[in-house]
Amino acid sequence: MHAARQIGGPLLQVENISLSFGGVRALANISFEIREHEVLAIIGPNGAGKSSMLNVINGFYHPQEGRITYKGKTRARMRPHQAAAQGIARTFQNIALFKGMSTLDNIMTGRLLKMRQPFFMQALYLGPAKREELEHRAFCERIIDFLEIQAIRKTPVGRLPYGLQKRVELARALAAEPELLLLDEPMAGMNVEEKEDMCRFVLDVNEHFGTTIALIEHDMGVVMDISDRVVVLDYGRKLADGTPDEVRADQAVIDAYLGVSHEETASAAAE
Amino acid sequence: MFYREAGQFKTSYAADQAIFPILQDRIFVAFLLLVAFVVVPVVANEYWLSTILLPFLVFSLAAVGLNLLTGYCGQLSLGTGGFMACGAFAAYKLSTGFPELNIVVVMLASGVITALVGVLFGLPSLRIKGFYLAVATLAAQFFLLWLFNKFAWFTNYSPSGVISAPPRAVFGDFFVTGPQATPAGKYLFALTLVALLALAAKNMVRCRVGRSWMAIRDMDIAAEIIGIRPLTAKLSAFAVSSFYIGVAGAMWAFVYTGSVEALAFQIDRSFQILFMIIIGGLGSILGSFLGAAFITLLPIFLSNAPNIFGLSISVDTVSHFEFMIFGALIVFFLIVEPHGLARLWQIAKEKLRLWPFPY
Known part of the structure; x- marks a missing residue:
């Protein structure tokens, strides 16, 4: 499917990022990388810190710890307009049009x-x-x-x-003309046809322009279909990081999404 | 029926981006300019020129200025009167201090001085928004008037605190201020300046700078993420807006009244211009003109209406009625169309395209 495009080295590296608001820990010690020309999905239950992660990447939040390396340059504090000048664009979960x-x-x-x-x-x-x-x-x-x-x-x-x-x-x-495109739930609230259109656009952008894409999405079908790699967050921690198939098989991910069945464990213990 | 764009195909982006993309609009505007520049100075009498059209032009310019800031950039300001005073006193000091300066240069330079003052008082906008910013701009209103009243240097130590425009000509004998100036000359001078500045304003709002203002107005967080610096966008809006308002203030003092004191630019002046842009249409250059016309011309029409219709009503009853009808009309227009007269005009044009068919 993606024969034409070559996934390159890391475009953006996130290392040991921690972010808290007052006493609330939004992100704890998160590290991952976004590679050139890939489609990376960030998934996780509500409140897992996905949007916070994007906000950190484009300079909207300033993490208390950790560092971000973008195109080989490690970044100190940055304002959103500086991130924009460096080629990072994004969309929002709640539409932020003019x-x-x-x-x-x-x-x-x-x-x-x-x-x-x-x-x-x-x-x-x-x-x-x-x-x-x-x-x-x-x-x-x-x-x-x-x-x-x-x-x-x-x-x-x-x-x-x-x-x-x-x-x-x-x-x-x-x-x-961004090099890194951050999409915050681009398909939320859409019907099937609209989702299909949006998937097509995301893949086309990636293929034609070679734009690196990091997206947050809840629809697992979409995520597993279009992304090259998946990062799973839960409660501000990183659970897993890998290809869709690896992530799908990861026990921690299954537990986070489906929940660990207490009844089963209880009944198993009773037996 | 007559207002149809059918058959007018745009074949280039330039044609599509034009200010008036429709032929009928271009004809209408050309006609309007012809009437304003040629017919009116010949036909209109002194009363019309100097008590109706001149204040209308001055207010229009101030309203365009405030609309750039409030309507386009979303920064509410109540300092308009203060900035107008600033323009008026800057023009006075410049023209008396440097008599050899051309009046056009004086006007523009006083606009630039007001722009710098505006940037200074716009600094709070980086931290505060909306009604709180409006209150902060009140500081400009009160401080500037206090300054011009307190320090006699600004009035060249005139004991009454009144400044009078020295006679100045644009070229040769074409005087636009002072006793030699004819009403038609003043009118033409004001009209030219207002028309050119309004065109510049229209160009600004359809280019990058205007888009950055509107982006800040509509969603400042998204604007920042696109790469707009709030500092630059807001302060440039304050600067340009104050420039326009400063030129309007200088024109008020020099071309319209001829002599003025700081009291002429009190807080009710700020409100008056704010009402103009609210009634005319926030975020519309045309709306600034419509609003200025509504606020300045309607009271004059209302006070003369009984005479026009041959009714004999006592003068004080007329003035009471004037206030009542004026107030009622403001409420009426705001209920019918909260987006102002400019939107009403737009809707009328859309209806006209289909007339006489309902849809």
Whole structure:
């Protein structure tokens, strides 16, 4: 299936990350790596620390311990806009689009870091500023074609249905031409067809653009199908890390997901 | 029926990104500009020019300025009056201190000075939002007025605290301030400045800088993750907005009234301009103009309405009615369309495309 793409060395390494809010330990001593061009799924029950992990990666939370190495550079404290400048884009669990703007403007905003024209040229909308605007428009139109949202390009995103909003959010993240794309539950709340579409887009992005993708997802069918590797978190700890098949067979994971049956153990003891 | 874009195919992104992509809109705007620049100065009398159209233009510019900050960047400000005063006094000090400076340069430079002051008072916006920020901007309003009242240096030690615009010409004999200036000349000067600055504002809001403001307005966390620096976006909005408001203040003092004291820019001025953009439409350049027209022109129309319809009502009854009808209309428009007159205009245009068919 992924014959064309080559999974490379580690793009991002997370080492011994610990994060707490007051007395609550959100992440405890987590280490894993995201390899170039792969699709990595982060799974775990609710409250396992998956979203916190993404927030740490793109600089939104600052972990108390541990370090992050991205593209060979170990990172000190970083702000989200610095992460964006280094090529990390993401989508959110609860859609975080700019509701007052059209689909096209949302996607164009995603390309903001690529635009260089000074302020006064923009106010005059002359020569280079206009050219720059049109070049980026052309790029955004390619993303619009890719994600099949041509019909809604002028619609204010607040009026779009949920599934399309998720797609626009993916489009906005893609507009930044990221090297690492973090997707926080891209398929939550979707019906089967929408999920299939989204899976196709995620795989296409990975294949065509070579974008490394780290995604959080609850739908196990989706996770096992599209990801190259899976990291399992539970209560802020890492339970397992490996290919879908390895993870599926891991006893700790099974216990965390299905629960250890106390009745069985009790009845076994009684017998 | 007449307002149809059928058959107008856009073949380039440039055509699609134009401010007025529809031919009928372009014709209408060209017609409007022609009337404003050619017909009005010839036809209108002095009363119309200097008591109706000039304040409308000045308020429009201030409303555009505030709309950039509040409507586009989402930062509520109640310091508009203070910033207008800042522009007025900066223009006064510049034109009296450097008499050789051209009036256009004076206007723009006082805008720049106000922009710097605006950035200073915009710093709290990095920490506080919404109503709390509005209260913080009150500091600008009160501090600036206090400053201009307290230190006579700003009024060149005039005992009354009133500043009067020295006579200045744009070129040759074309005086726009002082006694030699004709109402038509003042009007044309103000109109040109307002039209150019409004065009610049429109360009800003459809380019990168405008998108970064709207992104901060709609979802500041997502904006930051895309790579927008809240510091740059918010402070640039404060700077540009204050620039516009400063130029409007300078125009108020120099072109509209000719002489002014700090009291003219009290807190009710800030509220007045805030109401203009709320009624006109937050996040719309057109809405700034509609709101300014509503707030400045409607009271004048209401007080003259009995005469127009040949009714004889005593003057004080008229003024009471004026307030009542004005208040009722504000409530009416806000209920009918909370997004302002600009949205009503947009809906009207959409309806017009289908007329005479219902859908």
